[in-house]
Amino acid sequence: MKSLAIATAALGLIMTTSPALADPQERVSQNVSIAGIDLDTAEGQRMLEQRIDRAAREVCRVNHINTGTRIPSHAARECAAKARGSARQQVAAIIENQRRGG
Incomplete structure (x- = not known):
């Protein structure tokens, strides 16, 4: 399995989502490095x-302070949840591909 972790680390991960406070048509991606991680x-x-959580919060501006409140907007929280789900699916696909010898 060590070779799986090394091969996967070379691929990286891209998280794509629509930021909560941006144009709904705009897509933002962020690389999440998996280098140095033994999965x-x-x-x-x-x-x-x-x-993944840190990148999702950054892309979706969950920690962005809105005037009048410190509570993240519903749209930002929803965006982050979708981004985390997308990233997890990508990780699962990468791992499955590596297990099949791809």
Whole structure:
């Protein structure tokens, strides 16, 4: 499985979503590096989840302070949830492809 983690790390991950506060037609992507992460371990999977969550929050501007409130907008939270789901699907596809020898 070590070769799976090394091969997967070389691919990287792109998260694409529509930012909460942008034009709905605009698509933003952010690379999430999986270099140096051993996806065969619980610790490596936790590290990847943290990187994905950080990127989703950044792309969707969850931490952007809106005038009059510190609570992230519903649209920003929804955007981040969709981005995390998309990223997880991409990770699963990458892992499955590597397991099949691709």
